[in-house]
Amino acid sequence: MLIQNIFLLLFPISTVFSSNGVNYFKSECSFFPGRSNIKYCRLFEGAKYYWRHNSIAWNPEQTKNMSLVELRKHCDDYFVCMENTGCYMDFVNYQELDKCIDDVFHLGPMYYCEKTLKEVIEKTPDQVSECVKDYLKNKNPDKVDCVSIQTKSKCFLEDVGKHCGSDFLSLYKQHINIRLYNRACDGRLRYKDRVRGDDNSMQRGIITKEDVERDFGSNSTQISA
Secondary structure (H helix, E strand, O other): OHHHHHHHHOOOHHHHOEEOOEEOEOOOOOHHHHHHHHHHHHHHHHHHHHHHHHHHHHOHHHHOOOOHHHHOHHHHHHHHHHHHOOOEOHHHHHHHHHHHHHHHHHHOHHHHHHHHHHHHHHHOHHHOOHHHHHHHHHOOOOOOOHHHHHHHHHHHHHHHHHHOOHHHHHHHHHHHHHHHHHOOOOOOOOOOOOOOOOOOOOOOOOOOHHHHHHHHOOOOOOOOO
């Protein structure tokens, strides 16, 4: 799987990040250094990206004592590299960053929390909310629009705090806060480019900064590169 993923990095970037007639390149993207640097990012930073994902999938226990900054470091490095090419629309870079961070969070720390929740459901099902049971039972692919992220996260909050511990609850809140930031859901981040293909383009302003701070706290969203 790792070799296959690295092989995919070598394909022209336009075949990876364009679909349904949407070109995700900025019009001012130059061949050099812009597009030529993309190959560097995808080969070197991208290789670290996929290696880290696979490493955590193979051994999620390594993430038990990691801060969110440590967990997402390779995602931030890849984001900075791609951002510095000057070639991609804002929403592409930030939504790829969100996907990377969310993937490793679920492969690592959230894996243990979900395992605990499933054990509680098996022994004392009345101790876990119905919406959490539904999410864990149905295993439907997560939607990545702002409202879906907020709704699912609020559903899990109480049971995460009750069964996965206060330390993990704090980490979970940080993670959701950053997700809503990177998806530009609450006004803290505004994409410079808005084109068809942005998953959340119709949902700006539905969630406010105050909503996020009330439910998930206030924490730094700074890239750790």
